[in-house]
Amino acid sequence: MRFLDRGNGSGVWQIRCETGDESARACVSCGCVCRVRTSRERTVVHVPLGSDAIHLKVRVCTYECVTCARMWHDDLKALVSGRTLLSRAAVDRALRRVALESASISACARTLGCSWNALDRAVRAHGMRILSRSDPYARVTRIGVDEHVWRHGASGDRYVTVIVDLTPRADGAPARLLDMAVLLQCLFSRLISIFPQCGRMVFPGLVIMQSVM
Numbered sequence: 001m002r003f004l005d006r007g008n009g010s011g012v013w014q015i016r017c018e019t020g021d022e023s024a025r026a027c028v029s030c031g032c033v034c035r036v037r038t039s040r041e042r043t044v045v046h047v048p049l050g051s052d053a054i055h056l057k058v059r060v061c062t063y064e065c066v067t068c069a070r071m072w073h074d075d076l077k078a079l080v081s082g083r084t085l086l087s088r089a090a091v092d093r094a095l096r097r098v099a100l101e102s103a104s105i106s107a108c109a110r111t112l113g114c115s116w117n118a119l120d121r122a123v124r125a126h127g128m129r130i131l132s133r134s135d136p137y138a139r140v141t142r143i144g145v146d147e148h149v150w151r152h153g154a155s156g157d158r159y160v161t162v163i164v165d166l167t168p169r170a171d172g173a174p175a176r177l178l179d180m181a182v183l184l185q186c187l188f189s190r191l192i193s194i195f196p197q198c199g200r201m202v203f204p205g206l207v208i209m210q211s212v213m
Contacts, residue, residue, distance in 0.1 A: 010051035012113045016041075018059045019074045027065040037064040037071065044079060045086045045114045047093050053113030056087070084122050085114060091122045095130075098123060137178070142166040144175065 025033050039061045046054040062073045079087050086094070090112060097103040109119045144164040165176040 010053070012053045012055055013049065014055050014057055016057040016059070018061075019076070021074065024061070024072075024074050025063055027063075027068055027070060029068045029070060030065065032065060032067055034063045034065045036061045038062045042076070043085065044076075045090050045112050045118075047087070047089045048111050048113075051111070053111065055113060081122075081126075084125075085118045086112070086122045091126045094119055095123050095126050099127070137165075140165050140167055140178070142169075143178070 025036075027034050039059050042058045042060050044056040044058055046056050048054055056079075058076065058079070060074045060076065062071060064071050081088055081091070084091070094105075094108040094112065097108055098105065105116055105120050105123065108123075109116045112119065142165070144166045145161060146164065147159050147161050149159055160180050162180050163178040165178050167176075169175055
């Protein structure tokens with residue numbers, strides 16, 4: 001275990017650890033207990049302790065079965081997802097802070113002691129997995145449409161039209177962003193795809209949404 005001071009009253013705890021799974025040494029083909037051929041160290045950013053970041057230095061062993069001529073390594077799926085730098089618990093904590101506490105990716109990255117890009121990719125991927133398993137529009141009863149300047153430049157489309165869920169406002173909670181469209185025509189197409197229960201009335205040069213919610 002080693003503590004690295006970041007100079008702002010907080011630091012990074014580096015903790016060396018192993019999986020501790022003795023069954024990983026057993027060959028799935030012949031059942032023999034095999035030897036460790038080599039090992040490497042993988043850094044995993046874990047849930048912070050107070051203002052201090054926790055970085056796990058996990059020893060990943062590669063095993064070799066001489067009888068079957070097979071090689072494999074420790075499985076870290078319970079700790080991390082794929083090749084991401086962050087543990088599952090750290091990504092879940094960051095997603096909750098961003099979604100529920102309106103924290104920025106930069107603030108979460110500073111607390112975890114990782115890069116902005118690594119955390120942004122992990123949070124986006126985890127958030128999309130959760131959204132794919134649920135219907136984010138199931139409880140929407142009121143929607144709002146507004147125009148927003150998203151590009152401050154001399155060329156290109158400067159404005160984007162946003163679709164906002166106003167349902168939480170009835171309980172005093174903030175509104176929720178549903179989608180964005182650059183062109184007004186694209187906006188109505190997105191509304192139709194999101195809320196198929198909406199009827200369409202098409203007039204020359206104008207599309208009017210007639211909601212039956």
